[in-house]
Structures are given as structure tokens and as C-alpha cells.
Amino acid sequence: MGARDVGLPDRAPAEGLPDRVTIWEVGARDGLQNEQAVVPVEVKLEFLDRLADAGLDTLEATSFVHPGWVPQLADAEELLAGLRRRDGVRYPVLVPNERGLDRALAAGVEHIAVFGSATEAFARRNLNRSLDEQYAMFEPVVTRARAEGLDVRAYVSMCFGDPWEGPVPAARVAAVGARLLDMGCSQLSLGDTIGVATPGQVEALVRELAVEGVEQSVLAVHFHDTYGQALANTLAALRLGITTVDASAGGLGGCPYAESATGNLATEDLVWMLEGMGVETGVDLDKLADTSAWLAGRLGRPSPSRVVRALRG
Template identity: 70%
Template sequence: MDFGVDPLDGLPLPSRVTICEVGPRDGLQNEATAVPVAVKAELIERLVDAGHAVVETTSLVHPKWVPQLADAEELLRGLRPAPGVRYPVLVPNDRGLERALDLGVQDIAVFGSVTETFARRNLNRTVDESLEMFAPVVARAREAGLGVRGYLSMCFGDPWEGAVPIPRLLDVATRMMRLGCTELSLGDTVGVATPGRVVAVLDALVASGMSIDTIAVHFHDTYGQALANSLTAMRRGVSTIDASAGGLGGCPFAGSATGNLATEDLLWQLHGLGVETGVDLSKMVETSIWLAGHLGRPSPSRVVTALTG
């Protein structure tokens, strides 16, 4: 029987991977009820204590759109930043940036979409209008010395528009980076990506002139492909992977989006491959168990379940 040729065979892995921990923002924004600010603050402290160097903290959006993060300013005012740790905050517009600067935020993120349907559902704007809105935000943030992470959602597929053509992704990704973003996170918002598609997308971006060092990946596990997709991305040179404590998250504007890749599941894979992360798996498991207690349900992470069952 002919099994074909593995296009990834023999490709090296990065010696170290940075996990962008998105639990406090992307994880908790999809909860049915708001989590107390004291719990959020302790979650962030626990994640930093576990060894995370990048913890996405919250979002300065209007409470009407994401009521679960309405306490963002209170959370940020009480934050005790640890040396060497980045605490990105999502900002939707210039007003959000103004609030972030007033609060002493050092890293921000803007959240765009490759597809028109999701851009309208998420930002109430077209893709072009969204990029126009981001332009002064990114420029001002960079002038102030802030790092700017650009998120692109629906990079691999959209529940309303179907598969996303790679030329379309290249166009929006290139324009996003030209705004001045320091990093671009490719979002598989509804979890439809497969390893072959990941290879095609990353190869196309690099061929267009984008440095692999500026690319991060953000996979959801709807079809159980998040770990396979992460490994594929690493073998293509990606060394920043988004993950969420306990696999929390989704997207309130895309009903078919299930949880993010669980940080613990990613750690199990990376540590088994000999890839350094600086993150303590045992502390992450303890943190996810603690958080699950506050949320009133068990963690969906397979590793958390296996190590505590």
C-alpha cells in the first residue's frame, strides 16, 4: 500500500517556543457569566508564576460587546507587572488605545478579519474599513514604543464564506503588517485547519516576503487538529503559539468556534519533543483545576484530565 510522502519529514523544530497565554482574555470572554476581577487577577499571577512570559490580559472594548471584560480598567490598575513579562491588551480603536496608554499598557493587540462576513459581525465594518481604523492606532502605539500584535481571524475557513483563498489571506495579512504590527497571529477561528493547509498558508506568506519570525499561530480544536497543526507550524519555523489555560475560549461572534488549544496539551507535546518553553506543566495543571472550580465545570484539557483523573 502506498502511504505517500510526508512533506514534513526531517524538518527541524525550534529549540524554544514562546507560548502566548490567551486564557485571561480570549478564554474568559466567552464565559456565560462574568468572572470576578479578583479571580482574573489571581489567574494572571498564577500564569506568570508558572513561567509564562506573555499573558494576554484583557480587552479594552465597550462592555456592550464583551460584558465579561467590563472590568478591564480595574484589572489593569491592580496589575503588578513582573519583570520580563509582557501583558498584551486588545484595543479596538483609537479610544481603546487612549485608555491603554493612560493605564501604562506596554503591549497592545488589534483584531482583524480576513473575511468580510466576520469583519462585519465582529467589528461592524468591512475589511478595508477595519484596516483604516487600525492604521492610526498602530502608528500611534508604535510611536509610543509599544509592541503591537495583529490578530487575523478566519485565516483558514469561515462558517459563512467557506474555505479562505490563500491570495485573499496574503492580501489582508500583508496590509496588516504594513500598518506596523510587530507580530501577526494567524487565527483558525472555527478550528477547520489541517496540517496540509497550514503548510500551504505559511509557505505562501514566507514566499510573499513575510518573515517567519513575525508569525504566530492560534488554533482552535474543533476537529481535534490543533496539536497537529501546531507541530506542523513549528516544523515550518513558527516559534510563537497561542494557547489557553485549560482549553478555555472560543469566540462570541462565531458560534461554531469551540475552545482554544489547551496550554497543558501543548506543553505535554513540546516537552516530549525536547522543546523548551520555560513553563511549568504541573503549575499549569494546578491553575486549570483551580480555575475550573471557579467556573463550576471540569477543564476540557486532555492532559489536565489525564494527570488528575
């Protein structure tokens, strides 16, 4: 089936949902970082420009991790230098430590994110730190960044399940999240890193965070679709008052810790659901689907997004 323009789904506004949702687009960073073949910086720049043109206003552009850890993002400085920034669009970057912050500041970055863990096992494998030691690594990054006027987001990974530890207690996740917010982070993104969460777990975690004094207004959600639950989990979060959702154009990205992981929630799938329920996103779905189909062609494989496949064949 060839390309066709269908616009947006028929609207049937649903009760109990926010009027508008902010989509935190992670395709250029989280989506591409697991690609084995290095994507040329020119393609990444065009990808980001197309995403902005589609109406997405928060584009996580890259990461200042050590190039040896994530070779795909070794071109962070080159990418940011070549970026055609648009008014009203944020371009946050991931910063793992103080050296990464130095690089981000030199590149003129205004928004950063740190990446923490809710479990001991993942903290040691991903950060080479214990669960408690991760705070000592993040604290000077957050303090310095805030002193420089930067906004700081905190990701917490393994919020619902860990491949080495199994189910993760909501109380532990809430304690980790509250500590990162107390450190000076302005937003907390709750990550279902291996895609095992179900809506009841989402509700339980948000309730536990409320016990720690964390309001829904500072929360975001980051779901993987390993078991097909990402949209259901997102809807549960929206009904709880969360209005920022992480997603990846075309469903780019995957989880290296779970077999058959299908990667991040696809931005197109999210937009289709939200627009159908009367929730504004500011995104032009046709332009976004075109962008993901274009990138899938550059990567040499079909897009995982069901909406992209439906609209673009």
C-alpha cells in the first residue's frame, strides 16, 4: 500500500485526561544509541530538523557519555554545532558525570538529563556504582548545572522490573526519585526499561511517590513496548495527572536486557491515541510519519511503529 494522508483519527474526547500532553522525543538519543552501524551526523541533523518541523518541541538530541561506551553518540559536539535550533524547541542532552557536564557547557547546552537507577544490579552494570554511590556522582553535576542556569531532568531506570533482581518495590523507586528531586532536578522520568509494567503497577508507583511528597506535575513516564503494554501504561499515567510522556519517533530503540524487546513507545502510536481522545499534542502526524519512514529507509529496515506502517505501508 502506498503513502496516503489520513490526517488524524476521529476524535472522541475521553473524560479524566489532560487537555494537552508534552511529548519528550527521545529518538535521536535513546532511539539511535543502540544502532550497530554508525548513523552519519548529517542524517541525525536532518532527523532532528524534521522532528521539529513536525511540531515536536522537546528533542533529546544526544548524550555526552564517553565515546567508548556509546560509539553511536561520539559525534555529540559536531551534532550540536551543526544543529539548526528553532525558537520554542528545547534540545536536552544526557550527561552522565562532571566530565560530560563540562562538554555540555562548552557546547552551550541549556537542558540536561542525568540517568539513575532504581536497582543495585543496574546501577553497577550501567553506572559502575552502587545504588547509594550514584548520588555522589550526580550531586555535583546537578549542583553545577543549576548554578549555571541549566534545567536538569532525572531519569530513573528499572522502575518496574529488573532482569537480574526481578520485580522492583515501588517504595524503593519512590525513595530514589524523591532523592533526585531533592538534589535539584526539576522533572523525574519513570522508566520501564525492560517493558514489563502493567497499568496497576503504574498506579501503585504514582501513589507511592505521592507518599514521598512527589506531585504528578513533576513526573514523566518512559515506557518500552516489550509486552505490548506501553500505550495502556501511558493512558493509566495520564489518568493520574501526568502530562509528559517520553516517546521515540518510529519506535526506534530497543532494550538490550530483554529478548524480543520492541523498543520505546512509538511517537506516532502515542499521537494517534492522544489525538483520538481529544488530547492536544501540537504534532503533525503526517509529517512525523514521513520522517520515521524516511529514517527507516536510511537504517535499512521497516519502522516498528504500527501507525507508521499503517500510514506509509
